[in-house]
Amino acid sequence: MTTETNSPRKGQAPHAVVMVLPHHFYPNEETAEDNAFQVEGGNRERTEKRAFDEVQGAVDALRAVGVTVHLFEDKGVDTPDSVFPNNWFSTHPDGRVVLYPMYAPSRRAERRDDIIDFLRESYDVAGVIDYSSFEYAEKFLEGTGAMVLDHANMAAYVTLSHRADEDLVQRFCSDFGYDPVTFETRGPDGNPIYHTNVMMNVGTKLALVGLSTIVGADKRQEIEDRLAATGRTIIDLGADQIAQFAGNALEVRTAKGLVLVLSDTALASLTPDQIEMIEAEMPLVPLHVPTIEKAGGSARCMLAGIHLKPKA
Numbered sequence: 001m002t003t004e005t006n007s008p009r010k011g012q013a014p015h016a017v018v019m020v021l022p023h024h025f026y027p028n029e030e031t032a033e034d035n036a037f038q039v040e041g042g043n044r045e046r047t048e049k050r051a052f053d054e055v056q057g058a059v060d061a062l063r064a065v066g067v068t069v070h071l072f073e074d075k076g077v078d079t080p081d082s083v084f085p086n087n088w089f090s091t092h093p094d095g096r097v098v099l100y101p102m103y104a105p106s107r108r109a110e111r112r113d114d115i116i117d118f119l120r121e122s123y124d125v126a127g128v129i130d131y132s133s134f135e136y137a138e139k140f141l142e143g144t145g146a147m148v149l150d151h152a153n154m155a156a157y158v159t160l161s162h163r164a165d166e167d168l169v170q171r172f173c174s175d176f177g178y179d180p181v182t183f184e185t186r187g188p189d190g191n192p193i194y195h196t197n198v199m200m201n202v203g204t205k206l207a208l209v210g211l212s213t214i215v216g217a218d219k220r221q222e223i224e225d226r227l228a229a230t231g232r233t234i235i236d237l238g239a240d241q242i243a244q245f246a247g248n249a250l251e252v253r254t255a256k257g258l259v260l261v262l263s264d265t266a267l268a269s270l271t272p273d274q275i276e277m278i279e280a281e282m283p284l285v286p287l288h289v290p291t292i293e294k295a296g297g298s299a300r301c302m303l304a305g306i307h308l309k310p311k312a
Helices: 044-064 113-122 132-137 166-176 217-229 239-243 264-269 272-279
Strands: 016-022 069-074 089-091 096-099 127-130 147-150 155-159 179-183 200-202 206-209 233-236 250-254 257-263 284-287 304-306
Touching (some): 016 044, 044 069, 044 284, 069 113, 089 113, 089 304, 096 113, 147 200, 155 166, 166 179, 233 272, 239 264, 264 284, 272 284
Parallel strands (some): 096 127, 155 179, 206 233, 257 284
Antiparallel strands (some): 016 304, 089 096, 200 206
């Protein structure tokens, strides 16, 4: 295996993110069945207002530490999960953008031409690969929620579920040159964890992973060995920490260096030793998003990473 270099082609951390400011956020009934992290939203109007404020506060917090945030508003009333754009598109260091097939019908409306047009105008986009037609065959692959991508070592870590079809994982990996690393997980309800990025984050020098959620001792050891072979320090997260979204973090590159973005819920679940290990490499940037977390996603889900080269 290769190791991380300073080449933009091999950069693990995105240098910018896309976020969506929601006006009608609410925990989605269509996604509740297989998302054990999702809870009831309570009063609709109050939830919408709190979610709007939390996303705006998160944008302000990220920009304050130097993260480049491209913010888009969503005023649609039929896209309650639009705050999680990392599921419907991803960007790649080779200049390609990918559109993904979404499990819940309401989430398919999140795909937006204006965001893709913005990327074409602002970055060198070599092409758009559209897998969304697989929705007609009821095959789904929900972006960098379903796949945790190791760009430096060209590996795609995927816990198989309704939202991550194995055939589509193989198709993506063949098209983009990634090695598929698939496995099964068991979440707090005993069912497969709905998205890989809830239980795993792979950064430049660190990997936060809930090893205990991986089914099978041999497979668990394989994942641990594979991550260790890349030279990363592994921070093993307990099941209770996964339930508090400690795995749902994203490393982002700023002009001053790397930061690790997570929620304050996730940060509160980390031990002092784990925090010390992370802060030895980069600052932690906690976001206050408890209302957003009611939908079963957290800080990382809110960030669609940009790996494209900016236009001159």
